[in-house]
Amino acid sequence: MLTRADKLLIAVLIFAAVCSIIPGLTSVAHEQLFAEIRVDGKLIRTVALRQGYSERIRIGTSQHYNEIEVADKKVRVVDADCPDQICVKTGWISLPSQQIVCLPWHVVIKLSATSQNIDGIAR
Ligand SMILES: [Zn+2]
Numbered sequence: 305m306l307t308r309a310d311k312l313l314i315a316v317l318i319f320a321a322v323c324s325i326i327p328g329l330t331s332v333a334h335e336q337l338f339a340e341i342r343v344d345g346k347l348i349r350t351v352a353l354r355q356g357y358s359e360r361i362r363i364g365t366s367q368h369y370n371e372i373e374v375a376d377k378k379v380r381v382v383d384a385d386c387p388d389q390i391c392v393k394t395g396w397i398s399l400p401s402q403q404i405v406c407l408p409w410h411v412v413i414k415l416s417a418t419s420q421n422i423d424g425i426a427r
Contacts, residue, residue: 335417337400339379341372342412353377353415363411370411379413381406 306314337353343363351359351374360382361372370391371383378398381391384406391406391413403414 335400337377337398338416338418339372339374340414340416342414344410345412351379353379364409368409370406370409372413379415380404381413384409 339349339351339353340347341349341351341361341363348363349361351361353374353376355376358373358375361374363370363372368385369383370381370386373380373382378396380396381394381404384391386406386408388408391404391411394404397404397413397415400415400417403412405412
């Protein structure tokens, strides 16, 4: 048999759970992550990161390359022929302002929550 105090406790717990879920949902819905891929400081691709979306992007020239993998809301360099392999070792990034840098090939992949240059997708 539940006492009045038990019922109150359950109500408070449910209320607290609902309150913690709702702000989480709204912030996820509002925060659109973009991966900005730059080579030599020039933005060459902006990829919107979405749950369930995946893509492999190969950038570079006939001399060298970086193969980038986008999966859900994270990005990594899967493969590259740079000498230091730091970009590959960096692994997955998934938070705004995180970045992967490939110094030898002047490649920077940066995550941002908003993007000023969505037109970059078409180029
Ligand atoms: Zn590299």
